[in-house]
Amino acid sequence: MRITPAEELAYRCKRLQHFMVEEGxxxxxxxxxxxxxxxxxxxxxxxxxxxxxxxxLYMVRKDFMRARMECGLKExxxxxxxxxxxxxxxxYGYPVPARIGMELDVLPVNFFDxxxxxFPAARFSDATPSIRKVRMIKTHYEIHLxxxxxxxxxxxxxxxxxxxxxxxxxxxxxxxxxxxxxxEGHQGLVRMRAFNGEMVYAHVFSGPDTAVPAYLDTPLGxxxxxxxxxxxxxxxxxxxxxxxxxxxxxSFDGYLVDQTRIFAIGGLxxxxxxxxxxxxxxxxxxxxxxxxRPTWGRxxxxxxxxxxxxxxxxxxxxxxxxxxxxxxxxxxIEIDExxxxxxxxxxxxxxxxxxxxxxxKVVFPGEGAIGIENTFYLTESGLKQLTFSDQKLIIL
Amino acid sequence: MRITPAEELAYRCKRLQHFMVEEGxxxxxxxxxxxxxxxxxxxxxxxxxxxxxxxxLYMVRKDFMRARMECGLKExxxxxxxxxxxxxxxxYGYPVPARIGMELDVLPVNFFDxxxxxFPAARFSDATPSIRKVRMIKTHYEIHLxxxxxxxxxxxxxxxxxxxxxxxxxxxxxxxxxxxxxxEGHQGLVRMRAFNGEMVYAHVFSGPDTAVPAYLDTPLGxxxxxxxxxxxxxxxxxxxxxxxxxxxxxSFDGYLVDQTRIFAIGGLxxxxxxxxxxxxxxxxxxxxxxxxRPTWGRxxxxxxxxxxxxxxxxxxxxxxxxxxxxxxxxxxIEIDExxxxxxxxxxxxxxxxxxxxxxxKVVFPGEGAIGIENTFYLTESGLKQLTFSDQKLIIL
Numbered sequence: 001m002r003i004t005p006a007e008e009l010a011y012r013c014k015r016l017q018h019f020m021v022e023e024g025x026x027x028x029x030x031x032x033x034x035x036x037x038x039x040x041x042x043x044x045x046x047x048x049x050x051x052x053x054x055x056x057l058y059m060v061r062k063d064f065m066r067a068r069m070e071c072g073l074k075e076x077x078x079x080x081x082x083x084x085x086x087x088x089x090x091x092y093g094y095p096v097p098a099r100i101g102m103e104l105d106v107l108p109v110n111f112f113d114x115x116x117x118x119f120p121a122a123r124f125s126d127a128t129p130s131i132r133k134v135r136m137i138k139t140h141y142e143i144h145l146x147x148x149x150x151x152x153x154x155x156x157x158x159x160x161x162x163x164x165x166x167x168x169x170x171x172x173x174x175x176x177x178x179x180x181x182x183x184e185g186h187q188g189l190v191r192m193r194a195f196n197g198e199m200v201y202a203h204v205f206s207g208p209d210t211a212v213p214a215y216l217d218t219p220l221g222x223x224x225x226x227x228x229x230x231x232x233x234x235x236x237x238x239x240x241x242x243x244x245x246x247x248x249x250x251s252f253d254g255y256l257v258d259q260t261r262i263f264a265i266g267g268l269x270x271x272x273x274x275x276x277x278x279x280x281x282x283x284x285x286x287x288x289x290x291x292x293r294p295t296w297g298r299x300x301x302x303x304x305x306x307x308x309x310x311x312x313x314x315x316x317x318x319x320x321x322x323x324x325x326x327x328x329x330x331x332x333i334e335i336d337e338x339x340x341x342x343x344x345x346x347x348x349x350x351x352x353x354x355x356x357x358x359x360x361k362v363v364f365p366g367e368g369a370i371g372i373e374n375t376f377y378l379t380e381s382g383l384k385q386l387t388f389s390d391q392k393l394i395i396l
Numbered sequence: 397m398r399i400t401p402a403e404e405l406a407y408r409c410k411r412l413q414h415f416m417v418e419e420g421x422x423x424x425x426x427x428x429x430x431x432x433x434x435x436x437x438x439x440x441x442x443x444x445x446x447x448x449x450x451x452x453l454y455m456v457r458k459d460f461m462r463a464r465m466e467c468g469l470k471e472x473x474x475x476x477x478x479x480x481x482x483x484x485x486x487x488y489g490y491p492v493p494a495r496i497g498m499e500l501d502v503l504p505v506n507f508f509d510x511x512x513x514x515f516p517a518a519r520f521s522d523a524t525p526s527i528r529k530v531r532m533i534k535t536h537y538e539i540h541l542x543x544x545x546x547x548x549x550x551x552x553x554x555x556x557x558x559x560x561x562x563x564x565x566x567x568x569x570x571x572x573x574x575x576x577x578x579x580e581g582h583q584g585l586v587r588m589r590a591f592n593g594e595m596v597y598a599h600v601f602s603g604p605d606t607a608v609p610a611y612l613d614t615p616l617g618x619x620x621x622x623x624x625x626x627x628x629x630x631x632x633x634x635x636x637x638x639x640x641x642x643x644x645x646x647s648f649d650g651y652l653v654d655q656t657r658i659f660a661i662g663g664l665x666x667x668x669x670x671x672x673x674x675x676x677x678x679x680x681x682x683x684x685x686x687x688x689r690p691t692w693g694r695x696x697x698x699x700x701x702x703x704x705x706x707x708x709x710x711x712x713x714x715x716x717x718x719x720x721x722x723x724x725x726x727x728x729i730e731i732d733e734x735x736x737x738x739x740x741x742x743x744x745x746x747x748x749x750x751x752x753x754x755x756x757k758v759v760f761p762g763e764g765a766i767g768i769e770n771t772f773y774l775t776e777s778g779l780k781q782l783t784f785s786d787q788k789l790i791i792l
Contacts, residue, residue: 001622001631033592042623044611045592063609063617063718070623102505108591109500109508110522126506175578182571187625188596189585195504196429196441200584213459215440221459226397227438227466228650228729229583235397254624322459333624 002253004041006072008141012039012134013056019130020052026097027051028127029115032106034191034333035131037254042070046079051094059088085118101127106193136330136338137353138377143386145255146332146355150375150386152184153250153259157389160246161396166265167237171225174204174233177248190249190256191334199335200232203247209236210245210369213322219361220245220318220369240266243368247359249335256331258357259387260373263394268370275362275370276393278310282360283372286328290376290383296345300327303360312362319363328358331375352380398649400437402468404537408435408530409452415526416448422493423447424523425511428502430587430729431527433650438466442475447490455484481514497523502589532726532734533749539773539782541651542728542751546771546782548580549646549655553785556642557792562661563633566605567621570598570629573644586645586652589730596628599643605632606641606765609718615757616641616714616765636662639764643755645731652727654753655783656769659790664766671758671766672789674706678756679768682724686772686779692741699723699756708758715759724754727771748776 016039020028030036030048037043039056044067046060059079060067067076079088086096100119102112104126116124138146156177163176181201182188190199194217205212205222214221214231223234238244247260262276282303289302304327307316314320317327328341332355339345339354354377361371375386412435416424426432426444433439435452440463442456455475456463463472475484482492496515498508500522512520534542552573559572577597578584586595590613601608601618610617610627619630634640643656658672678699685695700723703712710716713723724737728751735741735750750773757767771782 003623031592033594037624043626045613062611062613065717066609066611066626070626104505106504108502109498109505111591112505171581172579174584175575178578178584179571179575182574183568185567185621187621188570188574188598188628189594189625191594195507196427198429198585198587202584213462215458215462217441217458225581225583226649227399228433229585230439230462230466232584253622321461 002145003070004072005141008139009039009041009072011139013050015134016050016130017052019133020050020101023101023125023130024099025052025101025125025127026099028101030103031111032103034193035103037333038135040071040073042067047085049089049094054094057089057092057094059085082114082118097122099123099125101125101130103128103131106195132338135332137351138332138355142255142332143377145253146257146375146377146386148252149250149255149257150388152181152186152252153248153257153387154389155184156181156248156250157246157259157261160263161394164238164244164263164265164396166240170205170209170233170236170238173238173244174202177204177246178202181248181250186251187254190251193334193336197336199249201249201251202232204233204245205236206238206244207236207242207368208366209234210243211319211363211365211367213319217324219324219359219371220247220363238265241268243268243272243370245369247373254333256333256335257375257387258331258335258359258373259375259389260359260371261389261394262370263396265396267395268393269367271364272367272370273393275364276372278312279360279362279371280391281310282306283358283374286358287383290350290378293350295347295349296339296341297343298346299341299350300343300345303327307360307362315363317361319365327360328356330354330356350378352378354378355386398541399466400468401537404535405435405437405468407535409446411530412446412526413448415529416446416497419497419521419526420495421448421497421521421523422491422495424497426499427507428499430589431499433729434531436467436469438463443481445485445490450490453485453488453490455481478510478514493518495519495521497521497526499524499527502591528734531728533747534728534751534773538651538728541649542653542771542773542782544648545646545651545653546784548577548582548648549644549653549783550785551580552577552644552646553642553655553657556659557790560634560640560659560661560792562636566601566629566632566634569634569640570600573598573600573642577644577646582647583650586647587730589732593732595645595731597645597647598629599627600629600641601632602634602640603632603638603764604762605630606639607715607759607761607763609715613720615720615755615767616643616759634661637664639664639668639766641765643769650729652729652731653771653783654727654731654755654769655771655785656755656767657785657790658766659792661792663791664789665763667760668763668766669789671760672768674708675756675758675767676787677706678702679754679770682754683779686746686774689746691743691745692735692737693739694742695737695746696723696739703756703758711759713757715761723756724752726750726752746774748774750774751782
């Protein structure tokens with residue numbers, strides 16, 4: 001268990017304040033769990049007030065004692081009602097903010113209404129793009145956390161060989177792997193920022209079920225257990241000569257990595273084996289391209305072009321009719337952070353410090369899907385791979 | 397795996413339309429996962445349009461094929477962009493809605509802005525109270541689902557005796573119980589409607605860690621593994637003569653029950669044993685009161701009065717300074733549904749069909765917490781208990 005160092009929090013806050021000045025914001029009021037963890041080192045029910053200049057103020061409703069224990073900010077105060085906000089801020093000498101940024105991509109309408117009433121003269125705008133831009137550049141401290149998560153996911157991956165057997169259900173395999181991850185410190189949940197975003201950490205499915213799309217914005221979704229949660233492992237039984245996909249989100253001390261490996265009992269058809277080799281080629285293309293710091297969209301376009309060239313125009317990144325228009329996603333505290341390696345993101349470039357999962361996958365309807373996923377980060381001296389489990393197809 | 401019957405969906409829709417007419421709404425546009433599951437039988441990325449009169453229309457972006465498979469509504473159509481909404485509705489002969497209800501308690505501001513642009517002349521209001529009022533009265537079909545979840549949580553509870561041992565960590569016990577639940581069909585996640593609501597299904601903690609409050613709106617929170625997720629099991633080791641709290645949210649085919657039981661290796665102090673007996677007395681008080689169909693707030697007040705009488709003014713429902721002002725909560729698809737057995741809810745009464753978890757708990761700082769939780773439902777002929785594991789303190 002780590003407590004985020006005070007200097008780390010101060011650095012993050014300074015970076016946000018830089019963007020706030022650029023955007024003309026007097027203050028950002030933050031409420032969302034993942035952002036609170038990033039900027040305060042803890043998650044409590046409360047509000048973080050970041051002025052354009054000066055110390056941030058963490059106002060905590062519940063639990064104040066734990067905030068004091070876990071939060072490295074100088075100013076942590078108890079508070080009970082949002083109505084007290086202006087008086088509390090005035091007491092700390094903060095001027096009344098005229099332009100306020102809030103997390104408008106996640107903040108529910110009813111909450112926002114209340115803030116508008118508390119600050120009736122203020123102009124509000126979306127602070128999330130700025131928050132995302134701070135969070136997308138990982139610090140050394142964060143890279144260490146991500147390495148711990150990569151270790152965990154490698155242990156989970158090693159466990160597959162020990163437990164998988166013909167006739168077991170995808171759910172039974174998923175349960176074994178979740179159990180392994182939990183004992184290795186997985187927190188038991190994956191944070192997703194998108195509205196309605198919900199995910200289990202073991203996306204484990206085999207055979208034709210690997211090719212089933214889902215509501216989730218992923219290339220492969222899985223059947224899930226029932227229509228209330230149609231993603232991930234279902235009751236399908238693992239057979240010989242079918243791909244078993246182990247797409248696992250490791251999580252340690254709040255940080256996520258994403259890795260996919262393919263297993264099979266017996267063997268796989270030449271078509272699937274070639275598909276897998278081709279997905280590795282697409283990964284190599286990305287690895288050659290990334291150090292040039294291209295736009296996010298260009299990575300997507302170049303890899304898609306290669307996929308089309310290799311014959312996967314109608315099967316790359318999802319079943320025909322359900323193909324997704326991305327090939328990778330930033331991650332850290334949430335599974336859907338900047339950068340988006342996706343169609344249309346042509347104005348943002350890959351920069352040192354960015355961490356992303358890259359997941360070329362291809363679907364053969366009726367046979368199953370195949371692909372690979374690793375978590376990478378770009379440094380000044382090149383692209384590094386965080387997840388490190390053996391990349392060979394694992395035939396048991 | 398169940399597919400929600402078409403008649404069930406039709407009945408639910410009719411009930412919503414009844415409230416819509418009362419509220420003067422021409423249409424409700426629904427987006428949130430739990431509501432979609434309730435009113436369509438599936439969860440896909442899309443919009444459900446419910447007119448005040450006539451058939452609902454489920455417009456599905458991803459995955460349309462699965463929506464067709466899992467959804468019992470007559471009108472399920474593919475759609476790609478929100479901008480197409482008015483034309484799509486006109487094509488089905490729906491008039492342009494002048495008053496639209498949306499889920500303003502969960503809908504992010506940025507999403508809402510887009511709907512306001514698509515329907516510039518409409519007046520929007522919060523449809524969630526109406527949706528909650530429909531969902532709070534469970535059908536027979538839903539009671540069967542809840543009974544399955546109660547069976548699952550009983551199996552989890554039986555497993556405790558087999559795996560718990562001195563010196564194991566709370567996390568290790570939680571991992572064992574989650575593993576059991578998953579193999580029994582638990583979907584691996586608990587839905588919570590509240591903004592920032594996130595929960596693991598095994599709230600398992602022991603000894604002094606049971607008395608630690610958390611950001612979550614629960615009487616007992618748990619330390620969790622790290623400050624990024626400060627709830628549930630942590631690395632505390634289970635010792636003799638200390639309470640082990642197993643607060644578990646079972647889940648089957650999308651439906652949740654909540655149950656808490658107390659275990660101990662060796663024994664417990666007289667103070668804790670008396671505390672447990674007193675919590676059972678509070679449960680009895682509620683059980684005697686509920687069939688009279690009191691207001692939600694009255695149940696809370698009467699039980700709180702009894703707790704104060706029994707000497708727990710400063711320790712009931714949380715550590716002093718972190719006490720919560722509820723004693724139970726409705727549940728079904730989400731863990732925080734109507735009814736709220738909480739302070740101030742004096743205008744809504746308990747009605748037949750309502751399902752709720754009741755959880756009198758008391759905290760002895762330094763020693764640990766104790767209490768009980770069961771899931772109940774009210775019928776025309778009295779209060780029934782859904783969760784059924786043995787209510788005795790389990791001393792091992």
